[in-house]
Each structure stands twice: as C-alpha cells, then as structure tokens.
Amino acid sequence: MTTQYIHPFLESASNILGMFQFSPRIGEAAEQAKPLDGKEVITVIGVTGHLRGQVYTGMSTADALRIVSGMMGGATVAEFDDMALSAISELANMICGNAAIQLSQGGVALDISPPTIITGSGLGVAASRMKTVSVPIHMDGMDGLEICMALEV
Amino acid sequence: MAKILVVDDAAFMRMMLRDILLNGGHEVVAEAANGLEAVEQYSICKPDLVTMDITMPVMEGIDAVKQIRQSDPNAKIIMCSAMGQQGMVVQSIQAGARDFVVKPFQAERVLEAIGKVLA
Numbered sequence: 001m002t003t004q005y006i007h008p009f010l011e012s013a014s015n016i017l018g019m020f021q022f023s024p025r026i027g028e029a030a031e032q033a034k035p036l037d038g039k040e041v042i043t044v045i046g047v048t049g050h051l052r053g054q055v056y057t058g059m060s061t062a063d064a065l066r067i068v069s070g071m072m073g074g075a076t077v078a079e080f081d082d083m084a085l086s087a088i089s090e091l092a093n094m095i096c097g098n099a100a101i102q103l104s105q106g107g108v109a110l111d112i113s114p115p116t117i118i119t120g121s122g123l124g125v126a127a128s129r130m131k132t133v134s135v136p137i138h139m140d141g142m143d144g145l146e147i148c149m150a151l152e153v
Numbered sequence: 154m155a156k157i158l159v160v161d162d163a164a165f166m167r168m169m170l171r172d173i174l175l176n177g178g179h180e181v182v183a184e185a186a187n188g189l190e191a192v193e194q195y196s197i198c199k200p201d202l203v204t205m206d207i208t209m210p211v212m213e214g215i216d217a218v219k220q221i222r223q224s225d226p227n228a229k230i231i232m233c234s235a236m237g238q239q240g241m242v243v244q245s246i247q248a249g250a251r252d253f254v255v256k257p258f259q260a261e262r263v264l265e266a267i268g269k270v271l272a
Contacts (some may be wrong), residue, residue: 086163095258097235104240
C-alpha cells in the first residue's frame with residue numbers, strides 16, 4: 001500500500017473536517033502494533049475493487065461528541081445517542097466516498113460498504129493479516145482522530 | 154413547494170436533509186433507509202421528487218432509481234452521495250437521475266438542484 005493510496009483518505013478527512021470548522025493537522029503515517037489503541041468510537045468501512053480491505057476511523061467519545069456538534073452547526077450534543085452514532089458513521093462514509101472520487105481520477109476504482117460503528121472502552125483492533133497504516137489527525141482542544149487503512153492492491 | 158421523499162441509510166443525513174428541505178419551503182412526505190424502502194415509499198406517497206443516497210444496505214440507490222423509473226418514467230430523482238466518481242455519476246444519470254449532489258454539500262446546492270429539476 002503506497003502513499004498514493006493513503007493520501008486521498010487523508011486529504012478527504014482534512015477537507016471534510018475543515019468544512020465543519022475544525023482545523024485538522026495530519027500527522028505521520030506509521031504501522032502501529034496496536035492500531036486505534038484507546039479509541040472509544042471506531043468506524044469500519046469495507047473497500048473492494050482495485051484496493052480491498054477496510055478503512056477505520058477512531059476517536060474518543062468526547063471527540064465524537066465535539067465532531068457531531070460541528071457537523072450540526074455547533075449545536076450542543078450531550079450524549080452519544082443513536083443520532084450522534086449515525087453522524088459519525090456518515091462522517092466515515094463521506095471520508096471514504098470522497099477519497100474514492102480522488103482515487104478514481106487516478107484510475108483506481110473502488111466501491112465502499114455502508115459503515116459499521118463500534119463503541120466501547122479497552123477495544124483492541126488487530127488487522128494482523130493485512131498491512132495496516134495509521135495516521136493521527138490532530139485538532140486543537142481534542143484528543144485526536146486516527147485514520148487506519150488496512151488495504152491491499 | 155414540493156413533496157419530497159428522502160432516502161439515506163444514515164438517520165443523521167435524513168435529519169439534515171429534512172431541515173434543509175423544510176427551510177427551503179418543501180415538505181418531506183416520507184423517508185427511506187434503503188433502496189427497497191425507497192421503491193415502496195415511492196409507490197405509496199407518489200412524491201414530486203426523491204433525494205437518493207447510493208451506498209445503502211438491502212438495495213443500493215442506483216438500483217432503486219432504475220426500479221422507480223420503471224414504474225414511473227417521469228420520476229424526478231436527485232442523487233445525494235459521497236461516491237461522486239465520474240463513473241457513478243454517469244451510471245446514475247443513465248439510470249434516470251436528473252442531478253447528482255456530492256456529500257458533504259451546502260444547503261444552497263441541494264435547494265438549487267431541486268429547483269432546477271422541478272422547473
């Protein structure tokens with residue numbers, strides 16, 4: 001999995017978070033022994049086509065509430081209820097969908113699945129059979145998002 | 154002022170679209186969470202226009218467009234999806250959709266697209 005495949009997901013995440021008034025800073029990509037470690041809200045989207053595997057986003061519950069608030073124009077979001085869960089799923093969908101647009105312009109055709117969302121504490125993710133690249137996305141006043149790509153050509 | 158069927162598997166997106174459409178002076182007559190529900194609701198409600206997501210469980214949006222257009226060749230459908238690749242847009246239009254709004258979108262874009270299709 002090369003930079004050309006990772007970059008569209010990062011750019012897409014950056015653009016979309018920017019649209020919701022966040023100022024994301026993309027960190028360094030690395031293979032982590034424990035991807036998404038400590039994250040309490042994790043989205044999973046399946047990818048097929050020229051690339052196959054999964055793309056994950058992970059965040060703390062507190063960050064998820066902040067992000068949903070941003071997606072709702074600053075409205076107060078008190079708890080991570082079904083609507084908030086749906087919003088975070090939709091964020092993941094938009095990130096992957098927009099990345100697919102960019103990749104298609106470079107001749108890489110993808111399809112994506114509807115999102116799955118996992119919540120809890122002490123979650124462990126092991127995409128041990130696929131090379132998995134994690135990239136932190138920092139935002140001021142927040143714990144930070146992680147995008148994790150387990151993709152192969 | 155149109156009667157609109159909103160189709161998206163994300164409750165959040167249906168809520169956002171409902172707000173945009175109501176603020177734009179339209180009426181949301183029904184919502185559907187997948188393509189199959191969309192086909193069913195279309196025949197029940199006979200809306201003036203449909204907003205249709207693509208990536209959904211049970212039945213995807215483009216298949217739903219084909220089925221709705223088969224039963225009603227005059228059906229007015231606007232795609233509303235994050236999957237805005239050229240191929241997807243072409244498939245959607247070939248299936249019978251009138252426009253394609255890429256998510257994330259601004260409210261003005263959605264209302265403008267609806268206005269053009271209804272004109």
